[in-house]
Amino acid sequence: MNTKNAQSMLNSDLAHVWHPLAQHSTFQEKPPMLVVSAQGSRVTDSNGREYIDTMAGLWCVNAGYGQQSIVDAACEQMKKLVYYPHTAANEPASALSAEVSRVLGNGLDRIYFTNSGSESNEAAFKIARQYGRQAHPTENRFKIIARHRAYHGTTMGALSATGQSERRWKFEPLVPGFLHAAPAYCYRCVFGQKYPGCNLECVKQIEEMILYEGPETVAAVIVEPIVGGGGVLVPVDEYLPELRAITKRYGVLLISDEVICGFGRTGKMFGFQTFGIKPDIVSMAKGISSAYLPLGATATTGEIFSKFLGRVEDRVQLTQVNTYGGHPVSCAAALANIKIIEGLVDRAGSFGNALLEELKKLEKYPKVGEVRGKGMIYGIELVSDKKTKEPVSNAIMAQVAAKAMERGVMIGKTSMMTYHLNNVIWMSPPLVLTEEEAKKIVSVLHEVLKEL
Numbered sequence: 001m002n003t004k005n006a007q008s009m010l011n012s013d014l015a016h017v018w019h020p021l022a023q024h025s026t027f028q029e030k031p032p033m034l035v036v037s038a039q040g041s042r043v044t045d046s047n048g049r050e051y052i053d054t055m056a057g058l059w060c061v062n063a064g065y066g067q068q069s070i071v072d073a074a075c076e077q078m079k080k081l082v083y084y085p086h087t088a089a090n091e092p093a094s095a096l097s098a099e100v101s102r103v104l105g106n107g108l109d110r111i112y113f114t115n116s117g118s119e120s121n122e123a124a125f126k127i128a129r130q131y132g133r134q135a136h137p138t139e140n141r142f143k144i145i146a147r148h149r150a151y152h153g154t155t156m157g158a159l160s161a162t163g164q165s166e167r168r169w170k171f172e173p174l175v176p177g178f179l180h181a182a183p184a185y186c187y188r189c190v191f192g193q194k195y196p197g198c199n200l201e202c203v204k205q206i207e208e209m210i211l212y213e214g215p216e217t218v219a220a221v222i223v224e225p226i227v228g229g230g231g232v233l234v235p236v237d238e239y240l241p242e243l244r245a246i247t248k249r250y251g252v253l254l255i256s257d258e259v260i261c262g263f264g265r266t267g268k269m270f271g272f273q274t275f276g277i278k279p280d281i282v283s284m285a286k287g288i289s290s291a292y293l294p295l296g297a298t299a300t301t302g303e304i305f306s307k308f309l310g311r312v313e314d315r316v317q318l319t320q321v322n323t324y325g326g327h328p329v330s331c332a333a334a335l336a337n338i339k340i341i342e343g344l345v346d347r348a349g350s351f352g353n354a355l356l357e358e359l360k361k362l363e364k365y366p367k368v369g370e371v372r373g374k375g376m377i378y379g380i381e382l383v384s385d386k387k388t389k390e391p392v393s394n395a396i397m398a399q400v401a402a403k404a405m406e407r408g409v410m411i412g413k414t415s416m417m418t419y420h421l422n423n424v425i426w427m428s429p430p431l432v433l434t435e436e437e438a439k440k441i442v443s444v445l446h447e448v449l450k451e452l
């Protein structure tokens with residue numbers, strides 16, 4: 001793009017666009033990057049500079065940029081049937097529901113389509129609450145237990161589940177009935193315990209909450225198998241199986257928010273598969289279409305779905321609609337995307353975990369408190385003092401990201417989570433990341449973190 005065009009685009013942007021999360025006053029000094037193209041794991045800006053995108057956009061371009069088969073599938077579908085509401089059936093959505101059921105397995109074979117992760121979680125909460133009323137008519141199961149640091153979305157229900165105070169407080173009061181437990185976060189265990197001698201207090205706390213609230217008032221527990229935007233918090237292997245057992249014991253549904261963990265990110269198709277559990281409801285978005293087009297989905301089991309069956313006059317059907325749910329073009333793109341992801345998922349495990357071992361070597365630097373991850377999702381927690389674990393300032397985080405960017409590597413950093421803990425670098429690169437690109441990421445991080 002020539003300089004004049006780029007400047008004119010930026011002028012329009014600065015005059016009219018309201019960017020997410022950004023403080024616009026900073027754009028006078030440093031305007032937003034104008035991204036013009038992307039291929040594989042690399043994006044190019046309007047100055048022709050290329051960067052390795054370790055964020056896969058926003059944890060979403062799992063198949064990598066520029067996959068022709070996805071583009072072709074979407075184009076062909078656009079010519080044939082661009083849209084029809086999902087009150088009727090359409091070919092791509094029908095085929096995709098079968099594909100998503102197949103890759104989910106575990107009897108999760110009923111799929112409701114949405115357009116985003118937030119909407120998938122909203123649908124999950126509605127399914128859980130309505131199921132609670134219809135499966136247990138003498139009870140009042142409406143509460144949803146989530147965890148601090150988790151991110152579940154931006155709409156009012158999904159934000160109510162989100163456990164990140166800075167994202168919430170300007171909009172409070174939020175939706176009643178959402179409660180928060182401690183995250184599975186050994187590095188900063190709120191119980192002051194050390195694994196494995198901790199008796200999994202973090203998961204026991206959820207059982208205590210269910211008992212204190214009264215199980216007959218609790219509809220569901222929602223978890224990201226690995227908390228993503230909240231700092232890449234990887235639970236110990238026993239955590240999710242134990243949580244599954246507890247929720248089962250009290251008739252509480254378990255919702256797995258796979259918006260980040262789904263579609264290959266953790267080295268299996270879904271995060272719940274990586275940890276060997278079977279949830280009752282799964283919410284998805286991002287990697288389902290690798291962001292080629294907006295799409296989300298909420299899956300559940302036949303057993304749960306059966307509680308929504310009856311005569312029309314019983315009014316037990318799910319009272320939920322999304323104009324663009326089951327959009328034929330998005331679904332066609334997702335079908336082509338899943339084919340690609342299936343070919344990448346094993347590599348995401350082996351190559352991804354090998355990259356994690358390399359990244360772990362960064363722990364030798366004084367400001368690197370912990371490096372963690374699984375498959376192709378990574379968090380690097382920065383502290384000013386390894387003993388006290390005092391988090392580094394937002395200014396240092398900005399400096400680290402800027403220095404990596406100068407060297408051609410874009411990294412993510414946690415932001416607006418809580419006032420005191422925005423100190424984790426995160427990466428979730430496209431699953432097509434090459435060995436050479438991985439080496440460059442590692443060497444740039446060594447250079448930048450050594451200097452701190």
Ligand SMILES: Cc1ncc(COP(=O)(O)O)c(C=O)c1O
Nearest residue numbers: 116117118151152153259260285
């Ligand atoms: C785990 C998780 N759930 C839900 C969402 C919300 O997705 P969306 O931004 O598509 O609404 C996100 C977004 O980052 C997420 O990371």
